[in-house]
Amino acid sequence: MRILLFCLSLLLASHTWGRLDQAHQVQEPAYGEVAYLYLQGEYFAALTRAQMALERGEVTHHRADLQVLLGAMYSAYGMPEDAQKVFSTLLDTQVSDSVAQRAWIHLAGLFYRQGKYREALQTLDEQIGEPPSELAETYHSLRAKILMRLGRYEEAAESLDAFAADHPLNAYLRYNLAISWINGEHPSLGQEWLWQLANLPPGEAETDAIKDKAMLALAIYMLRSEQEPRALQLLSAARADGPFADESMMLYARALLIENQPSRALPVLRRLDEMSIQRRAVQEAQLAIPILYDQLGHQSQAKVGFETAIARFSSLDAYLVDLEARIASGEWFSAMVGEPQWSTAMDPVPRFLPQRVSSFPTFxxxxxTAGFQQGWNQYHELMRQQNLLALWQQKMPALDTLLHAQENKQKAMRPQAKALLKQLSNQNFQGQLGRLGRQFDEAVDDQDPLPFATEEERRLWQAQQEARDLTGGWGEMARPDMIEKLDFYRGLLLWEMQEDIVPRQWQRERELNDIQQLLEKNRDLRTRVLYAANRVDRLEHFSKELPELQRMLADLQQRGEVLMRRQQYGLQAAAFEQITRTRNRLKRFSATAHEGLADLVYRSLRESRPQRSSAPVPDGVSP
Amino acid sequence: MRCVVMVLLLLAFTPLQSAELDKDLADFKREVLEVNKRLLLLEEELLFPADTQVGIYVSLDVGHFFEPDSITLEMDGEVIASHLYTEKEVRALRNGAVQRLAVANVKNGGHELVAFVTGDGPQGTEIRRGVNGQFEKGHGRHFVQLHIEDDSAKQQPRFRFRDWR
Structure with missing residues (x-):
């Protein structure tokens, strides 16, 4: 049940973003990037990127969406307090209905994970009411889970009916609810639901596993409710290679025995006996086989069976004692963890590989279980974070060098930059351009051709002006035709200059515009120089921050090591508990086997005593 | 003797300690996140100052006619990024997420981008396409998006670079 709920929470976490095949417009790259990491389950990287985006103010349009995502990630990443803080802050501000509904659903999910079922249900009922279509699955599955926890099964069933029957979540939730029905007030309804699940079309490993589990639960219910023939029929069709194969076979053998068919039960038990003795069902089979032989009158085989069982139990116990020692020394844990390979510190936690563990059948x-998986993931998360901290430690000298190089460059360039900026301000280019513009406007208004004259024309105009001044000085001595000639040339020059005055004005206007553009570029460059010159403040801040970060890294590495040890001890303690339980069971089974063997010998002795003269001793049983 | 002490220690690990461990883990994660964020900000500012930084992003809208397999990106004739897509990454892109393909330092002014994209088109046909684009780097950080979208009329994907401001 717990592992199913754990799977459910993982499935739910992947449904918090959106649905396939729906156009989704991301307007800010930082938000899209966070979503990219989040949708791949890389919560650590996504959380870091989200925090960076918020700190740098990279997100404005999607700010509220990002905060919902941040809260959901905190919650999924085992930081419930942070998640609650984010949601509470967000819901205290003005946000759109869609954002608020998502935040409330996540908050209710958080309450559910914390075991606050009433609070969770109240949040859903009071704040959401009718959920929007894109959130319906998340809403109804969460509501169904909460209602099941509160024992309100009828309402939970109604919630389950609200979303797609072929959804993988639906199968898990229906299984949980069916078990609740069976153990509660509606066993027949539970049986019906389990039957539907057991008859799902075969598909992926996940679907097949839930089919097997439903079949097993159904068979147990049938055996309990005296429907043995139906249970037998069901179990005979169970898979012999699935994750529940040993339990199914054991149950089948039990059902056959209940139905008084020991000869059919025996081959099933023998087949089960071929599996690893570390499995509980195999241990039971090991004990059941000689008892069955005894019942069938095959005392010699029963004796061999008891002896084999005792030997195997004893050898398993010796193995468990050795395993205990290996757990206590930490050797078992190290072997189980191995050396996970991460290409970068941001990679997700590697999957648990049980093939690596020789004691896999024992555990x-x-x-x-959800308990183991949570502890295992937490251990790896710590390991990954230690790996990340170590990588940063390795990078620190390079960062320090880079920072110093940039500081030195800044120190060398800053005076030059400041001098350049000062020189530029003294030139007052913009003011000069303004004056030129005004002069241009006046010349255009007055239709004065001189400002647009060429150099040659200016020289001629100047010479003509000087000649006029000179002849003016001669007074009456000046020849009249000379003055007329000068006037004629002046008129001719003016006419030439005015003939194409419009193209000349355009040309000048274009030149002024070009200068304006150059000045704008100049202004942009000045801004950049100014920014670069002032960047030294930021670099000074970094140079103070870097040693502080280095100290924090060292401190965190130490704390991480302690936490890893604590997490390791937690897992080792749980493994030790499993072994203790198995050893206690083995003691009981071994005692039963010894008892059975003793009883067998005793009976053979009793049988042989009065018949010593006539009857032979059974095969293999020595007096 | 050492084993016995160890076993006693192990058995002393109670559920109460487990809850305390969860809280300590959450505190630890919070601090690691904070330090990681600060270091990443510092590193990015040192390696890619805002004034020269350009980020190239990939987005997929909606992806009925294309499933990316690989992308090679060139800027001003030099390969700056190559990426092979996993199933998870494609799924994330289809759900509207955006991938930061590359981040680089460039001078102000005009730059050319070329992307070579391969992937599966409609009915599993292989698609290889080269995409050209230009951008004008100005003051501050600059983002360019390689947008892959469905062309419903042609039942084909359409690729283009666009500035993302």
């Missing part, structure tokens, strides 16, 4: 049911 396989525990490995499948």
């Amino acid at each position: 396989y049911t525990w490995f499948a």
Whole structure:
């Protein structure tokens, strides 16, 4: 049940963003980038990127969406307090209905994970009401889970009916609810639901596993409710290679025995006996086989069976004692962890690889529990963070060098930059251009051709002006035709200059515009120089921050090591508990086997005593 | 003797300690996140100052006619990034997420981008396409998006670079 709920929470986490095949417009790259990491389950990298985006103010349009995502990630990443803080802050501000509904659903999910079921249900009922279509699945599955926890099964069933029957979540939730029905007030309804699940079309490993589990649960219910023939029929069709194969086979053998068919039960038990003795069902089979032989009157085989069982139990116990020692020394844990390979510090936690563990059959049911998976993931998360901190430690000298290089460059360039900026301000280019513009406007208004004259024309105009001044000085001595000639040339020059005055004005206007553009570029350059000159403040801040960060890294590495040890001890303690339980069971089984063997010998002795003269001793049983 | 002490220690690990461990882990994660954020900000500012930084992003809208397999990106004739897509990454892109393909330092002014994209088109046909684009780097950080979208009329994907401001 717990592992199913764990799977559910993982499935739910992947449904918090959106749905496939729906156009989704991301307007800010930082938000899209966070989503890219989040949708791949890389919560650590996504959380870091989200925090960077918020700190740098990279997100404005999607700010509220990003905060919902941040809260959801905190929640999924095992930081419930941070998640609650983000949601509470967000919901205290003015946000759109869609954002608020998502935030409330996540908050209710958080309450559910914290075991605050009433609070979670109240949040959903009071704040959401009717969920929007894109959130319906998340809403109804969460509501169904909460209602199941509160024992309100009828309402939970109604919630489950609200979303797609072929959804993988639906199968998990229906299984949980069916078990609740069976153990509660509606066993027949539970049986019906389990039957539907057991008859799902075969598909992926996940679907097949839930089919097997439903079949097993159904068979147990049938055996309990005296429907043995139906249980037998069901179990005979169970898979012999699935994750629940050993339990199914054991149950089948039990059902056959209940139905008084020991000869059919025996081959099933023998087949089960071929599996690893570390499995509980195999241990039971090991004990059941000689008892069955005894019942069938095959005392010699029963004796061999008891002896084999005792030997195998004893050898398993010796193995478990050795395993205990290896757990206590940490050797078992190291072997289980191995050396996970990460290409970068931001990679997700590697998957648990049970093939690596020789003691897998001893712990396989525990490995499948949410408790183990959570502890295992936490250990790897710590390991990944230690790896990340170590990488940063390695990078620190390079960062320090880079920072100093930039500081030195800044120190050398800053005076030059400041001098350049000062020189530029003294030139007052913009003011000069303004004056030129005004002169241009006046010349255009007055239709004065001189400002647009060529150099040659200016020289001629100047010479003509000087000649006029000179002849003016001669007074009456000046020849009249000379003055007329000068006037004629002046008129001719003016006419030439005015003939194409419009193209000349355009040309000048274009030149002024070009200068304006150059000045704008100049202004842009000045801004950049100014920014670069002032960047030294930021670099000074970094040079103070770097040693502080180095100290924090060292401190965190130490704390990380302690936490890893604590997490390791937690897992080792749980493994030790599993072994203690198995050893206690083995003691009981071994005692039963000894008892059975003793009883067998005693009976053979009793049988042989009065018949010593006539009857032979059974095969293999020595008096 | 050492083993016995160890076993006693292990058995002393109670559920109460487990809850305390969860809280300590959350505190630790919070601080690691904070330090990681600060270091990444510092590193990015030292390696890619805002004034010269350009980021190239990839987005997929909606992806009915194209599933990316690989992208090679060239800027001003030099390869600056190559990427092979995993199933998870394609799924994230289809859900509207955006991938930061590359970040680089460039001078102000005009630059040319060329992307070579391969992937599966409609009915599993292989698509290889080269995409050209230009951008004008100005003051401050600059973002360019390689946008892959569905062309419903042609039942084909359409690729283009565009500035993302």
